[in-house]
Amino acid sequence: MALMTAATATAPRVPPWNDPVLRGWAFQVLVVGLFGLLVLFLVQNTLDNLERQKIASGFDFMDKEAGFEIGDTIIEYSAASSYGRAILVGIVNTLRVAVLGIVLATILGALVGIGRLSSNWLLAKICEVYVEAFRNVPLLLWLLLIAKFIRESLPGPRAVADKGLFDAIFLTNRGLYVPVPLDHPAWAWMGLAALVAIGIGWAVRRWARARQDATGQQFPVFLTFAGLIVGLPFVVWLLGGAPVGLSVPKLAGFNFAGGSVLQPEFVALLVGLTLYTSAFVAEIVRSGILAVHRGQTEAAMAIGLSRGQVMRLVLLPQALRVIVPPMTSQYLNITKNSSLAIAIGYPDLVASINVTINQTGQAIEGILIIMVAYLSVSLSISLFMNWYNKRIALVER
Amino acid sequence: MKNWIRTSVAAAAVATAFTATTAWAGKDLDAIKARGQLICGVGPSSAGFYLLGGDGKWSGIDVDVCRAIAAAILGDSEKVKYVPASAQQRFQQVQSGEVDILSRTTTWTLTRDTALGLDFGHITYYDGQGFMVPKKLGVKSAKELGGATVCVQPGTTTELNLADYFRANNMQFKSVVIENRDEVEQAFYSGRCDVYTNDASGLASSRTTRAPKPDDYVILPELISKEPLAPAFRHGDNQFGDIVRWAVYAMLEAEEYGITAANVDKMKAENTNPVIKRILGTTPGMGKALGLDDDWAYRIIKQVGNYGESFERNMGDKSALKLPRGLNRLWTQGGLQYAPPIR
16 A cells, blocks of 8 residues: 555656656657658659659549450450450459469369378379479479460461360360350359359258257268259259250361360469469478377277268368468468469459550559559458468367 | 569659659759760660670660760760660650660650650651561451451550551451560460561561571561651750750761761861761861760761661661661652751
């Protein structure tokens, strides 16, 4: 009690410049203020110089006609579209290759990572060589090599016009041409049916879990789910009149017309990103599995779980906690590395913006757009992965 | 390595913010004099325009423009530092002051002259965009190119003209856009594209120097655009702009009056034609008006040669390209090259 009164009594006598709390605040305000002034100075200086050099500024150019073509797009675009649209095409193309790359690299990486732990010597060695080969050579070289390989080794469209697989699938240096179903309303309904199947499957899984917890009885959830996801869309397809029309690629003039095409630049970038990143993913998966103590496996087998169950119920849940955080970095790397597209001619975000900058001369605005776009994509990936990480993290009781 | 492209571009932008002040305000010429060197942006390589030889020396008519300017300002055509300028980054390189002048087959357009903050000198080469195709396709005219796959470099007027031409003729095409010129041409010669489009001179130069078998390729007769190629520099320093223009005019005037690198000394000593005396500085005054000494044009002709000599050496009969002079003949011979009088 005496101590406390002494403390409260002496407190007001400290001058403000000696008060650690006040002083802390003052310094923080000062630093933030100085930083703000620096930013303001840079922005103002840049604007002044642009004005004096008569270089246009602002984002008005986004609505102007772009005037250039983009060779590979999945959304509607032509030379008559605006710069804004061209940039959107770039963003979609970047996302397309990044998302597919993430999925494929994860699957391939997991397989290779597990393969490296295999008791089969040959398989383990092959996986090891794979990992070392791909992660020790710069990605750019792999991309150039793959792009060149496709261009130089595959024949032109006229050479293979009558040599297609089933007269419908053609592999050329212009890409892989495949037949696609003709437009039909049934396709959209089938997609919807698949979504419904996933919903039902999820409900069944919940119900089966609850029942197993209560009664111990098991239910074949996986088989039910497989049946639903195949069966439901199939029924819808039948109800929709079972459309079978195909748009088959056919040589017309210089190139194949009809069907759908996977362009060499896209394939080269996707394959390059997948192979390169999967090598890193493999190492992460391997380290994750090795991080789970051997006793866990032995104990799980001792209580009579099958090999699959040991993996699914005991090993993976624990390994994932080690795997997920570094995986996030790899996913971010795929997204950012996709900007190497420019070296092989795939029209990604950077390519679109570079052309836009060149035609309009508005470099600062263009670079801002690139930075904001990559930042948003990367932050979204991070947020999702952090959420997932939290979900599977060890809950300490 | 992963985002080197973005990093370098961002760095260039920040550099713009910092260096723009120093490069501004009529100081370009002073900066060049103080440095004792002209910094000239040229492309990676395009035979005839700019090409790095085995001896480490650059040659080409665009290179000769830089050499002429250096000879006029600094007295020595070798006082030039050549900086590679890619098709996409070249304008930022001028804007930011990284190069004093861009002499790399750059087409003069309204947007570039205004919104990009640049000025252009005299047109050093009148070009037009053409198409090259493999002979075995049997194409005779650009009008038959509907549905073709076209290889093109990004960030060029070429890319825009291409889209315009196909739109105007209601034809479809697929573009394969690769920044690096070697890569885009390799893609074409390996059959990735049916058509390669570039300035006609560039097509001829590529066919001679890069095609596996030059005879297997034809350049279609249509020229789909006007491509006036001119040196570009920052808007603002008018005195430097004058020198860029008049250095090229001096080369044209020299050809018109028959002054060559070989006979310039004799002409200077003996010739009594008042026009030639003004050009070579025997009658003083012209150099002072430009802010140079009176020997400025003499040095250009002595060290670089006249326009005709430069053309023959780099593109004409004395080169591997053997291009006809076409529109680039002097006006006295039916061409478009016409310089205002030096008086």
